[in-house]
Amino acid sequence: MAGGIQRLWRKLAWPWSPASDREASEAIVRNLWLHWFPAKVSGRSLSWSYSLWLGTAAASLFVILTVTGVMLMFFYVPSTERAYGSIKDLEYAVSFGRLLRNQHRWAAEGMVALAFMHMARVFFTGAYRGSRALNWLVGVALLLGTLMLSFTGYLLPWDQLAYWAITVGTNIASQAPLVGPTARYILLGGHFVGQQTLLRFYVLHVFFLPAVVWILVAYHMWRVRKDGGLAAIEPLRALRRAEPREMPRTKSYSLFGLTPGTSVAVASSMGLEESDQVASSPNLTRRMMLVFLTVFNLTLLLSLFINAPLEGPANPSVTPNPAKAPWYFVWLQELVSWTTVHLGSITISGGLLGGILVPGILLAALILWPFLDRSTDAEGVWFAPERKRQNAVFVVITAVIIILIVVGAWLRGPYWHLYWPWSPRPVLPRVL
Amino acid sequence: MAERRDQSLERQDFAWLVLMSLIFFGLVAIGLWREYATAWRPWQREFKLVLAHAGRFQDARKFQPGIRQIWNPELGVVDRCVSCHLGYEWGGILPAALRQPLTPHPNLSFMNRHPFDRFGCTPCHAGQGWATNAHAAHYGGGGWEEPMLSRRLAAGCGVSEAELLQMRCNFCHRRDRSTQGMDAINLAKTLIKKKKCLICHSVEGQGGHSAPDLTYEGDKDPEQFDFSHIAGARTVFNWHVEHFIAAGKVSPKTAMPDYDMPPDQARALALLMLSWRHINYPPQYIPQPQSAPQTAATPAASSNH
Numbered sequence: 164m165a166g167g168i169q170r171l172w173r174k175l176a177w178p179w180s181p182a183s184d185r186e187a188s189e190a191i192v193r194n195l196w197l198h199w200f201p202a203k204v205s206g207r208s209l210s211w212s213y214s215l216w217l218g219t220a221a222a223s224l225f226v227i228l229t230v231t232g233v234m235l236m237f238f239y240v241p242s243t244e245r246a247y248g249s250i251k252d253l254e255y256a257v258s259f260g261r262l263l264r265n266q267h268r269w270a271a272e273g274m275v276a277l278a279f280m281h282m283a284r285v286f287f288t289g290a291y292r293g294s295r296a297l298n299w300l301v302g303v304a305l306l307l308g309t310l311m312l313s314f315t316g317y318l319l320p321w322d323q324l325a326y327w328a329i330t331v332g333t334n335i336a337s338q339a340p341l342v343g344p345t346a347r348y349i350l351l352g353g354h355f356v357g358q359q360t361l362l363r364f365y366v367l368h369v370f371f372l373p374a375v376v377w378i379l380v381a382y383h384m385w386r387v388r389k390d391g392g393l394a395a396i397e398p399l400r401a402l403r404r405a406e407p408r409e410m411p412r413t414k415s416y417s418l419f420g421l422t423p424g425t426s427v428a429v430a431s432s433m434g435l436e437e438s439d440q441v442a443s444s445p446n447l448t449r450r451m452m453l454v455f456l457t458v459f460n461l462t463l464l465l466s467l468f469i470n471a472p473l474e475g476p477a478n479p480s481v482t483p484n485p486a487k488a489p490w491y492f493v494w495l496q497e498l499v500s501w502t503t504v505h506l507g508s509i510t511i512s513g514g515l516l517g518g519i520l521v522p523g524i525l526l527a528a529l530i531l532w533p534f535l536d537r538s539t540d541a542e543g544v545w546f547a548p549e550r551k552r553q554n555a556v557f558v559v560i561t562a563v564i565i566i567l568i569v570v571g572a573w574l575r576g577p578y579w580h581l582y583w584p585w586s587p588r589p590v591l592p593r594v595l
Numbered sequence: 596m597a598e599r600r601d602q603s604l605e606r607q608d609f610a611w612l613v614l615m616s617l618i619f620f621g622l623v624a625i626g627l628w629r630e631y632a633t634a635w636r637p638w639q640r641e642f643k644l645v646l647a648h649a650g651r652f653q654d655a656r657k658f659q660p661g662i663r664q665i666w667n668p669e670l671g672v673v674d675r676c677v678s679c680h681l682g683y684e685w686g687g688i689l690p691a692a693l694r695q696p697l698t699p700h701p702n703l704s705f706m707n708r709h710p711f712d713r714f715g716c717t718p719c720h721a722g723q724g725w726a727t728n729a730h731a732a733h734y735g736g737g738g739w740e741e742p743m744l745s746r747r748l749a750a751g752c753g754v755s756e757a758e759l760l761q762m763r764c765n766f767c768h769r770r771d772r773s774t775q776g777m778d779a780i781n782l783a784k785t786l787i788k789k790k791k792c793l794i795c796h797s798v799e800g801q802g803g804h805s806a807p808d809l810t811y812e813g814d815k816d817p818e819q820f821d822f823s824h825i826a827g828a829r830t831v832f833n834w835h836v837e838h839f840i841a842a843g844k845v846s847p848k849t850a851m852p853d854y855d856m857p858p859d860q861a862r863a864l865a866l867l868m869l870s871w872r873h874i875n876y877p878p879q880y881i882p883q884p885q886s887a888p889q890t891a892a893t894p895a896a897s898s899n900h
């Protein structure tokens with residue numbers, strides 16, 4: 164019965180099953196979209212439990228964001244007069260407009276979260292060492308790119324939430340010594356958030372940043388191949404190296420011809436036995452499809468039932484109480500509010516410490532970590548005992564950030580006072 | 596023969612792919628249904644029947660379902676209220692006893708001076724014109740600052756809906772000395788003169804300077820008022836009402852006298868205060884002030900902006 168369904172399914176949706184290794188390899192090499200995959204991948208790197216496929220999930224979100232984003236561009240007008248109205252039109256009058264907007268929004272927030280979780284996975288598996296250090300740096304750039312994409316997109320609806328989040332966010336940035344105010348001036352195109360800011364953020368958001376992130380993603384993928392595949396294969400490689408050596412004779416070698424060194428073609432299968440590997444097509448491609456479909460379904464599900472926030476139109480003269488940065492920056496706002504000290508009439512702003520020093524130090528630590536890591540052979544396995552101390556440091560910092568985000572995003576009420584989610588918050592006065 | 600490794604992978608993933616595909620189709624079906632099952636569709640279906648019932652077969656046949664809107668960029672009006680409030684222009688043909696939202700608009704004497712196709716609905720009623728479901732249109736929600744001036748809101752302020760609406764009439768009719776259909780505001784305008792408020796206060800550059808300027812009093816953020824001495828509802832409207840009755844209680848040590856006025860006068864003045872806002876309507880939507888002598892509260896036509 165199950166076999167019958169499976170055969171039917173094959174007929175309907177998956178008619179192709181390679182008869183030989185050669186056919187499988189050619190399916191990869193000859194396909195414009197697939198040729199940057201290796202012809203063969205190790206079974207370990209395909210496993211769910213090693214990579215959790217978080218990077219692929221993040222990439223899936225980026226594809227969704229690009230497609231929905233381009234569709235949104237047909238409706239959105241980046242002017243302070245029309246921006247808010249065009250979002251309202253999307254919500255109430257454009258066919259599937261609300262779904263489109265929701266999906267773009269939830270995919271964007273998801274991508275920030277997934278890029279971070281993917282980074283945590285890479286960290287805990289110690290997969291950033293040796294030649295992979297470069298890819299870690301590319302990853303750091305991708306994380307920053309993702310954050311900046313989210314941040315610039317946040318302003319575009321031109322509602323109160325957007326306007327004040329960007330105002331709060333850029334005020335934190337202006338705390339940087341010497342360059343801060345100038346940086347803010349350049350970013351905003353003036354001294355306050357206005358039409359110039361909207362236009363700048365729009366261009367950054369729909370053209371400049373996506374282009375940069377796409378190029379970086381492509382390079383990121385290329386690096387994964389150049390580095391010989393995921394670090395998951397390193398323990399296996401070490402094992403095989405220890406065994407009596409026999410040159411692996413996979414068919415893909417004859418396809419490309421043997422080249423010395425770690426050329427693209429050879430690196431992926433170097434040092435592994437044929438039995439350690441499977442053909443990328445259809446095994447890798449099928450699983451990528453599955454990850455993409457799952458991620459797509461999740462964003463669709465969220466978008467059908469939860470609406471992206473949109474408040475009243477931006478109003479520079481009415482500050483919402485409280486005004487919050489977007490959630491992925493709210494931990495910085497929280498830090499700033501903690502480190503701001505009032506001594507009588509003197510206020511020492513925490514902006515420098517919370518807004519610049521802490522994130523600066525964290526960023527520097529991220530960049531330098533692969534070069535400071537002294538552990539020897541704990542690559543490609545989760546929670547290697549040798550890396551216990553580093554992992555503990557990472558966990559503590561992450562936990563602190565998450566706690567600050569939770570406090571900032573959920574527990575902060577009017578006047579930036581703390582409230583439990585279930586305790587009543589003061590009802591702010593209304594007009595009528 | 597031992598199973599090939601990729602066969603085991605296929606077996607692992609196959610069921611999930613099928614499941615995810617089915618979920619995908621299910622979600623798309625929900626999305627399509629949502630797109631079709633809009634809040635306005637049942638009203639439009641009913642309205643078609645109402646038209647046929649009233650003998651307007653031609654109109655019933657021509658009636659096409661879809662979002663309807665009154666669009667006037669000069670006023671910034673995008674009012675989709677009429678997707679549901681379908682009978683508004685059918686006074687005299689359709690019975691006034693139809694249930695909301697199909698009821699013809701109340702036939703007020705001044706309505707022909709504000710044709711619907713130019714004025715839409717929200718300049719008088721407020722609410723969220725963009726919205727195509729009743730809750731969002733009437734209440735806004737999610738930080739929308741201008742909820743529709745409903746009966747419920749009016750009751751909360753102790754005035755009638757028609758009186759509450761006058762607050763918005765006065766956005767445009769600010770410089771009229773008195774306007775038909777705006778009794779509460781007219782009363783307030785005479786009180787301003789009678790009580791000599793402009794000895795201390797200034798409005799549009801006229802009056803005294805010993806008290807806050809009131810030109811744009813209606814724009815003041817609720818959080819800028821001190822509610823610590825307010826007994827009733829924490830609304831700006833109520834702040835003004837209590838302040839007009841006993842300024843000294845609301846703002847201790849204020850120079851403003853305790854007027855001790857009857858509540859209806861205080862409410863009328865509160866409506867007037869809330870109507871004094873910065874309005875960006877183009878001049879053709881601001882009625883020409885009457886040629887009657889100018890008063891301080893309805894100052895010069897030359898400062899028309």
Ligand code: HEM
Nearest residue numbers: 214216218219221222278282290299302303305306393394
């Ligand atoms: C825009 C966000 C990103 C995307 C789309 C992305 C995509 C990917 C993908 C698809 C992989 C293959 C393995 C997997 O699926 O986990 C991967 C691997 C990798 N990524 Fe990312 N990535 C992103 C951000 C980052 C960040 C923030 C870092 C670290 C700072 C990073 C560092 C790495 C490294 C070192 C590898 C190789 C891991 C290994 O060999 O096990 N990436 N990335």
